[in-house]
Amino acid sequence: MTASHRLMLLNGPNLNLLGTREPEVYGTATLADVEQLVAEVAGGLGYEVRALQSNHEGILIDAIHAAREDCAAILINPGGLTHTSVALRDALTGVSLPFAEVHISDVYARESFRQFSYLENVAAVRVVGKGIDGYAEAVRELVAQIGE
Structure with a gap:
């Protein structure tokens, strides 16, 4: 598979706890369910996916840097780093790949600190x-934007 037909899926801190962490907020689906979805x-659209979850900001940044070598775009749920990480934003803008920012919960209906995103004004989707299901929607929108 060529880089033009590969997506990087990144999930940030605490998303490894999906299915058990605050199911009233995040539902009962697991990280494995997200990755499979x-x-x-993506497969139905002709793309393969490389997936990574990490609780460590530097590992996510390294993965973003590596994605520029063999991915057409990035799909990311940055978790709590959404609201705190200029470094994550700099990595995403620095690799010049389109990316989708995804959040399972409605961050606008939650605590005020969750309503700010360092990524929202630079995300393609x-x-x-x-x-x-937001991940599926983001994949479709992102693939439509990259035009393949």
Whole structure:
């Protein structure tokens, strides 16, 4: 598979706890369910997916840097780093790949500190508050934008 037909899926801190962490907020789907959904939707559009979850900002940044070598775009749920990480924003803008920002919960209906995103004004696609189905929507929108 060529880089033009590969997406990087990144999930940030605490998303490894999906399915058990605050199910009333995040639902009962697991990270494995998210990865499978993204792989199925992307596969149907002719893309393969490389997935990574990390609780460590530097590992996510390294993965973003590596994505420029073999991916057409990035799909990211940065978790709590959304609201705190200029470094993550700099990595995403620095690699010049289009990216989608996804949030399972409706961050605008939650605590005020969750309503700010360092990524929202540089993301090609942003999907918020649609549960894990938001990942599928983001894949479709992102693939449509990259035109393949």
